[in-house]
Amino acid sequence: MVGLTSKQKEELNLAIHEYLVKNKFTQSAQLFADESCIDLENSHKSNGGLSAHASIKDVLEKKWTSVAKLKKQVMELEKQNKQLKEQQICERCGGGQNLQQNSGGPMQGTAGDGLPKQPEKYSLLGHRQRITKVQIHPTYSIVASSSEDGSIKIWDYEQGELEQTMRGHTGCVNYIAFHPNGKFIASCATDQTIKLWDLQTHTVYKTLQGHEHEVSCVDYLPGGDHIVSCSRDNTIKIWDSSSGFCQQTIPAHSDWIRKVAVNMKGSLLASASKDESIIVWNLNRLKDAKNSIQQQQDSIIAVLREHENQIDCIVWAPTEACLVIDNADYNKSFILSLQSSQADGGDLSNSFLTPSQEVGQPNTQEENKEAMPNGGKEEKLTAKEKVQQLKAKMQARKKKDEGGAQFEEEKKQPQNQVVLSDDVQRDYLASAARDKVIKIWEVRNCRCVITLSGHDNWVTDLVFHPNGKYLLSSSDDKSMRIWDLSNGRCYRKLINAHDHFVSTIDMKAKVVVTGSVDKTLKVWTCR
Structure with missing residues (x-):
């Protein structure tokens, strides 16, 4: 109760008592009144004939709700403040939220980019x-x-x-x-x-x-x-x-x-x-x-x-x-991993397709590393059954597709x-x-x-x-x-x-x- 005036303490005690009475905690209300020395009779007189309960009806619930709303507003303002600070740092340092990852590189995202x-x-x-x-x-x-x-x-x-x-x-x-x-x-x-x-x-x-x-x-x-x-x-x-x-x-x-x-x-x-x-x-x-x-x-x-x-x-x-x-950088690193894969005997044309995947199924670099022949989780494709035939047809189409000849040339390049x-x-x-x-x-x-x-x-x-x-x-x-x-x-x-x-x-x-x-x-x- 530190920091409350005598009047505030009295009002709080009355509000707690009113809450206990309202919710039929009769014995608890009586014990609380005795322990906190609430003078219900004088409170009744000081409120112009109104009962103490009438003058503070539902005040505890109302204050509790107000505190919850204020807490939510404070959290939202803190979030906005954090975002604004991050934005200022990003704009000063040329983009990105992690300055350590971006340190040492050229500055990007200047105001001249028009945002x-x-x-x-x-x-x-x-x-x-x-x-x-x-x-x-x-x-x-x-x-x-x-x-x-x-x-x-x-x-x-x-x-x-x-x-x-x-x-x-x-x-x-x-x-x-x-x-x-x-x-x-x-x-x-x-x-x-x-x-x-x-x-x-x-x-x-x-x-x-x-x-x-x-x-x-x-x-x-x-x-x-x-x-x-x-x-x-x-x-x-x-x-x-x-x-x-x-x-x-x-x-x-x-x-x-x-x-x-x-x-x-x-x-x-x-x-x-x-x-x-x-x-x-x-x-x-x-x-x-x-x-x-x-x-x-x-x-x-x-x-x-x-x-x-x-x-x-x-x-x-x-x-x-x-x-x-x-x-x-995020693209270059992937290509470097392909270079490493090819140096070990991999093939660029199939580097994204594990044997357990249909052509056209996406896969991440991590999945490529972990995939085993005839293993892995098979995904259902929803483009009717056309994708099931796609892998066999892809090789035949590559020579006909625009850029297909160039693709064949890529396969002939040294594997590193x-x-x-x-x-x-x-x-x-x-x-x-x-x-x-x-x-x-x-x-x-x-x-x-x-x-x-x-x-x-x-x-x-x-x-x-x-x-x-x-x-x-x-x-x-x-x-x-x-x-x-x-x-x-x-x-x-x-x-x-x-x-x-x-x-x-x-x-x-x-x-x-x-x-x-x-x-x-x-x-x-x-x-």
Whole structure:
């Protein structure tokens, strides 16, 4: 009781007595009153005729609840303070959270790289439901947003003003994508349709129908002549954007396909699913498959399975980012381990595939070391049974695939060397899932290069920084994080970027736009 005044002691004793009486600890209440010398009669008189219990009714529970709330707030403030201190250290020392690991090396991540900082420049209101996707125009200072309210809105992000609202879907709009020339925009929705919009008239000029469940994602292929879409009906469709005719229907996954993404060269297509897998396809071969199941199966390059929950986002690394990842320490060390393996008689072409694994099954370096012939845990693949045949077909396809001849040349190199072809250097894919982590894959060898951990909830969206040095992520933990690709560590955290889950993010030049379940878009300037 040290530190309490006489009046405070009396009030506390009365509160304890009231709590014991209220909860029918009658004997304990009487003993406590006797031991603490509570004068209940005088307390009754001093409170204007009210009983002591009436004047302090439930005060102990209320104070206890208040203390618990205050403790939670203190812990949250301490956490934020720690994060801000870490961020300051990171920015002073060039990125990374472990300074000892980064000591002695060149400084990276200077302010000239142009990264978003709090507070935001604009907070844009207009949608009535969760924002599902934001997409910045390839040329002009406008950003499009889609929402569960069924609308698409066009904003001027330099002025912070709404320019146009477009309506046409009869369900939640799940995704939007600009045509490469910036004159059109494609959208998909829970109404099972894809709509193509003219941005000059802000009207629908074509509706694509064919999916049998809600359409999750839509994107233009480079050049804009074709559109690729995926759906909860477990299929991918390739459309002619001029005629609106569906050219291919691919039964790809065993569960809801959440996202499709085409690489910059237009040669590879990746699909991510609720079945926790990513399938990578040879897009040129896929377009020529003529709806042949066998030819569609032959188009599979890799199946990637390391996430432990639904995968909601995949994005191909641009050339600038591929160069950074190629030269990152975490990647070099793996290649050095391959050199050692080859010096002992290993084969680069099979260095990622243990005899117990199907082609396309991901495996870590540790698993490679521990795997024994015909041993190890066999994983179930969900891309129907096509992957089971993939290993036998892979060798035959290598000579036909683009870059296959170069692959054969690599196998002829002395075994103490590792040759990275241009194809390998550019085939990196980032994925984000509800297991709270981000993974970067080197697709050629079905290898997870690095796993980025730090988010406290589902990771919802990803975008590469234009300079290739960073990867930006949004999450249901209400934060935006910036990852240094040279070392795989979190460079900056924007905590409480929104008041609710951050559902989407995009970046162009020196502007970042985020969208949230709180129904707002936020525009962040990079400096």
